[in-house]
Amino acid sequence: MRAAVDQNLADPQAAPIQEELTESDQLAFATALEQAAIDGDSEAWHKLIDWERMLETVVAGEKSPSLDKARADFRTGFLATQSKPSKDRLAEQVVSYCEDGGSFKFLRLGRVDNQPIAVFRILLPNQGGVNYHQYFLKRSDDGQVRAEDIYVFLSAERMTETLRVFWRTVAAEVSKTFIDRLFKPADPLVKSIRSIAEMRAMIKDGQYEKAIEIYETLPEKVQNEKIFNLIRMQAAIQVSDEAYASSIDDYRQRFPGDAALDFLLIDGYFFKKDYEKMLECIDRTSEHVGGDAWLLSMRAQALAYLERFEQAREVANDAIRLEPDLQDAYWRAITVSLMAKDFDETVKLLNMVEQDLGLELADLTEIPDYAEFVDSPQYKTWMESRE
Known part of the structure; x- marks a missing residue:
């Protein structure tokens, strides 16, 4: 390659x-x-x-x-x-x-x-x-x-x-x-360094709330260290969307000029449904990375939430063209088509998932996001063609 x-x-x-x-x-x-x-x-x-x-x-x-x-x-x-x-x-x-x-x-x-x-x-x-x-x-x-x-x-x-x-x-x-x-008292960071291992151990054991509790007992100086904030995020994302969004907000306040902030805030703004700011973060991250199909597919999804469906479809297709074997690009393109109610496009993309990626589709009637598609004439015609 x-x-x-x-x-x-x-x-x-x-x-x-x-x-x-x-x-x-x-x-x-x-x-x-x-x-x-x-x-x-x-x-x-x-x-x-x-x-x-x-x-x-x-x-x-x-x-x-x-x-x-x-x-x-x-x-x-x-x-x-x-x-x-x-x-x-x-x-x-x-x-x-x-x-x-x-x-x-x-x-x-x-x-x-x-x-x-x-x-x-x-x-x-x-x-x-x-x-x-x-x-x-x-x-x-x-x-x-x-x-x-x-x-x-x-x-x-x-x-x-x-x-x-x-x-x-x-x-x-x-x-x-x-x-x-x-x-002289010991530096708080020195006293707390073992907490990194303890928090990581809790995350490995699936005790995510316990990992966050350890973080919350740390001195403020230690809480301000980047490594502790990042481990806290790893735990928070497993607890709830609210806990994860809160951890990102704290990170933003502690490290306002951090180069990772845009990358981290993609999720944060998604949870807050602030899709314009989410787009800005995706674009700046893409510039930092040098461009990537996965980020393009994320951009398409954000545009769809803003109901800019034609632009979202173009970006989603660009992601697929850039990296034809990237599964996430197809699934996000399908999400765009469902939100736009462009069910002809949905059928086309589902066929590509099966034929180009070789993936077996689940029963779409059991997935709420596909409910309107399942009720559509396109779905009926598509299913008949598969018999």
């Missing part, structure tokens, strides 16, 4: 690239990473990330004997957790998404801060949503092209920044003098 290089992501003011990679180098990396996820080969996927170089960025900073020892221990501990398969290892998470019905798809190449990147879309299984990753590429010491960092759209920061939160807590404690330890 091959995607066009998106030069629009370049920043002409950024520092020059120290070590240039060819387009062929970058595409080879992207193809290998995508194929490893599709094949369920978590070890091959894992080896395409330069964890050593990532850790160098995470623990960079002030030098001292005590900090150097803590730095070495932190590196050793982190790399040990990444050295063997685990549910917490990123490679296993990506592979599991594909195995459970989601997908990991290479979208395009580009540049950020004048460094080559590969952009991927992650569709979570069971309509669990979408995420985007940007992999920052560099040639490792052994000559292989690997990712030295990963920008995660759902957290709006690089993985090195997320890991640095943990290193910061270690470094803060190690740097304390004897007097500090006696008389």
Whole structure:
């Protein structure tokens, strides 16, 4: 598979690239990473990330004997957790998404801060949503092209920044003098760092309300940390639409200029039925990603809610043309046709779902959204043609 290089992501003011990679180098990396996820080969996927170089960025900073020892221990501990398969290892998470019905798809190449990147879309299984990753590429010491960092759209920061939160807590404690330890209270973040693991454990066990309760007991300073807000969102989306919308509102207040805000607020404005603002967020996210069929299909759905049906139909068809095997694009196009009561279009799209995607349709008479279609002459004619 091959995607066009998106030069629009370049920043002409950024520092020059120290070590240039060819387009062929970058595409080879992207193809290998995508194929490893599709094949369920978590070890091959894992080896395409330069964890050593990532850790160098995470623990960079002030030098001292005590900090150097803590730095070495932190590196050793982190790399040990990444050295063997685990549910917490990123490679296993990506592979599991594909195995459970989601997908990991290479979208395009580009540049950020004048460094080559590969952009991927992650569709979570069971309509669990979408995420985007940007992999920052560099040639490792052994000559292989690997990712030295990963920008995660759902957290709006690089993985090195997320890991640095943990290193910061270690470094803060190690740097304390004897007097500090006696008389200065511990940093609230240091005291609360275990809460991250506790909240994630609650989410894994399906105890979503408990995870939110842990968040609500944290000091205000800790609640303002991005990582805690994002874990809270993961729990809130499983509790109720209201809880999820509330978590997004709090995120917006705490991080008003955050690059992920538009991406997160797509859901928030959908829940609030503010479809104009939802459209604005989709468009800005699409610009940030570099364009994507999944976002086009979301745009079509928002336009349909605004009863701009002709425009919605055009956008939905664009999404299908852009990515003919993207199931969500077809289902959202069908939603547009149902809302517009364009049942001839509904029949056409349902046939495409069966014939082009090879999917078996459920009994539409049991699905409330199809009630008017089921009562239509088009449905009767369609069913007769299938006998």
